Amino acid sequence: MKDYDETISFLGQWGRFQQIVFFLLCASIMPNGFGALSVVFLTAVPSHHCLVPEVNLTQDWRNAIIPREFDLVCGDQWKQPFTTTIFYLGFLAGSFFSGQLSDRFGRKPVLFITMALQTIFTFSEMFSPSWTVFSILIFFNGLGHNSNYVSGFVLGAEILTGKVRVLFSTMGVCLGFAIGYMLLPLFAYFLKDWKSLLLGVSLSGLLYIPFWWFIPESLRWLLSQGRVEEAEAIVRKAAKMNKVEAPQVIFEDYSAYADETKTDPKNHHNIFDLLRTRNIRNMTLILCLVWVTINAGYYGLSLNTSRLHADPYISCFLSAAVEVPAYVSSWLSLRYLPRRLSVICTMLMAGMSLYFIQLVPQSLSELAVALEMLGKYSLTTGIALMYAYTAELYPTVLRNTATGTCTTVSRVGTCVVPFVLLLGDYFRYMPYIILGSLSVVSAFATLFLPESFGRPLPQTIQEMQRRQRMRCPFITRKENSKSTVLFESQL
Template identity: 55%
Template sequence: MKDYEETTAFLGQWGRFQQIIFFLLCTSTVPNGFSAFSVIFLADIPAHHCQIPDANLTDEWIKASIPMKLVNGKQELNKCWRYKIEVIQNLSAQGYNPQDVNLTDISWEKCVDGWTYSKDIYQSTIVTEFDLVCDDEWKQPFTSTIYFLGVLCGSFFSGQISDRFGRKPVLFITMMVQTFFTFVQVFSPSWEVFSVLFFIVGLGQISNYVAAFVLGSEILSGAVRVFYSSLGVSLFFAIGYMMLPLIAFLIRNWRMVLIALSLPGLIYIPLWWFIPESPRWLISQGRIEEAEAIVKEAAKRNKVTAPEVIFKETEEEERKVKGEEPKSVLDLVKTSNIRQTTLILFLVWMTLSMGYFGLSLNTSRLHGDPFVNCFISAAIEVPAYICSWLSLRYLPRRLSCSASMLLGGGVLFFIQLVPPNLPSLSVALEMTGKFGLAMGTALMFAYTGELYPTVLRNTAVGSCAMVSRVGSAIAPYFIHLNVYHNYLPYIILGCLCILSSATTLFLPESFRCLLPETIEQMQKRNRIECLCFSEKEETDPYKDTSATTKVLQEVEL
């Protein structure tokens, strides 16, 4: 089949049609930045201790009723135990002062009357609402895990559904799911209900992000496609992420925060009439007339003249003769060279996700204000995405991806060398690691989309995103490994990043290559990737890559 980009070259790369698609699809990812990290503030654990019932105790005795505990070299109130109130009451009734009594001789008891939570930072979180502390403290990180399990399931199903039924329906249905169930969470009467709804929100969150990413990658072409897939969607995601701490700072009640986060989703409903289906996908399904109608409408918006027949009848017949069956996730491991690519990508995606979300969720535990730390963690992604775009524009993919993971993992080893009196340096190193991992994540989204053909692209990106969510589901517990060794999470993550950096070098190169349309083209390119660089010195790779296509077509499997 004649290359899609060559066939539609008359449209240009940055006309009115492409501009509308670019900005509408980019803005659709802003709520994803809200949803992915909202748990940082929704489930943060404020300072707390056992509640002391009103039992005619003086303020002095109430303060003395909570044992002290040494935490990281500092004395803090015990969060889960108190001295027996009956004993305290008797001592107070007998006229003793706390200074006159050896409190270590008094028995302890659990917080049978509940807890008192500090309101210095939050009015309420799900932790204070549902008492997710002490014996139930495991529920706090498990809340994040449940969300990421929803993301995992969404990645698995949405990719295959999108490849079967189209990018556009999946994009809008999953946007609706995310918006609606985020709002319904406001009315959660218990942690169990909240968690079930959070799982469903996760189903929609990654599904609409991947669908928007693939849809834009297939409609846009050349340098604009690279800009969109590496910087566009990622930058708007970071904008949503940066807005999250601002919203949480202004609204300290978790239910009201959810209302604020759900409202922007309503704005995107009218986009259905402005965002078309992917012509590439329609052609892969043999729906040539629908694809031509979209391209002709695009030509009209760009004020250019479209050919009378854009996709020739012989091309449609060629696809029908092939009789290609719908592709599934099994096609990702069907042949040896595609299987090798898939397995390497699975490892890399899982490592990046574990590190990216682990460091992001850890911002509330870092030294300093949690809102400021979260904003810095989000803002550091902007230069990371700019660097990823420049790398995709001018550097080979393998080198860029490997270097970003080497940076992200390497600096984490140095955190253990920082003196305790320089906490800001530790934060700076962790943010540098976040920079590398965010850059690597953006690169891998674009790189993965370029490696797989149209008939398998959404399934591939969705499957990689699904596997990556195994890493993100582990991340909330991964950062708790510091109870065994303060720097253990950084050491393990650094080792995984270096391993992934090395394995990335075994992936095929896609720099200056056309997007493959069929599995056969992908297999050919995997074996003769050096041919992707033909004529790069003489031509602009985004304007004339037909020579490469002709060479690929002439090579036998």
């Protein structure tokens, strides 16, 4: 089969068509930035006293010492981290289902359905009569957040090609998230009431309705499903937008593949294909470990912003601003350096910076903040690298399922991290020790992943198998060859 990038090379890499897809998909990620971490302010601990003396108090005093909202303090303080965990459990469930739905029904419909879930349930949270109802709604809100990010990321990675694809996978989609994250403290500062903050976050989702008519379906996905005519129609429209002439027949080499896909039910792949052979299974497990570590560290340091500075708005902005140079670094790394080396270096840097925090005396609190921000910088860089690295390792028929599965498993770390941070109340440095240790272990595990730098995206599982070179001590070349033959015979 002719290479996809070569087939559509007549379009160029940065015409009007690519520019529209690039910027609209980046913009669609912005609500994730101020939505995914809005729990920093929604579950913030208000000023209060747990024991009110039995004296006559004015109403002003009562308002000052008794918290509003759902009274998630004192005996009910455990509900605050648990609320955050429920939100991220929604992330976990959404990642699991959206990846498979996207590979089955298309990237575009899943992208817009998950964006709608964010908007509808964020708005619904305003009318919660109790903490229980709020928790249910925030779970369904979480279903859409990470799913929207993954679907948008894979859609852009499959439409764009060459250097533009690398730029989108790092600087583009990630900066979209960072900009949204930096807007969060601005929203929270002017909309201090939690209901007003939810209203502001939800109304922004309405701005993305017109995007449906400008963002196309993934060409790679359409071809993998045998829908060649639809893919050609999109390419011809793109050729007109870019003012270039399209060949009379664009995807001629895909005709046989299309017929096979339509007639052979075995070409419908699912999550079990990630575990079917030994080498793919080991690669998936290693990637899941790295994803768990990176997300636990990233969200742990993001949720810990209230301890960085006396002003929570400044703390949140600092935590968001450090992501900008991190994404620039990830873009440069993906463009010039091997993927495996880049991930290992970022994980080691994160682990060392978190270890060194416990060596800083309390009189040098600024140095401790700098080390924590270095850890946040490293983990943020790692997240951007892992999205691109994971997408490059798996073929089109499994790419969104694989990315969704890895991000699903990673949410286990995200769900646990609010309670890991609570360990800091008993031993200040325990969260840093746990997160730092995971980073070092993940750096070592990354040594056994295959390299994807400079290679085109695989279209089929067979292509991935042929180019895969697992450097694991528990996988020999003979075993790798046998598993490849076995898997291909099953197809």
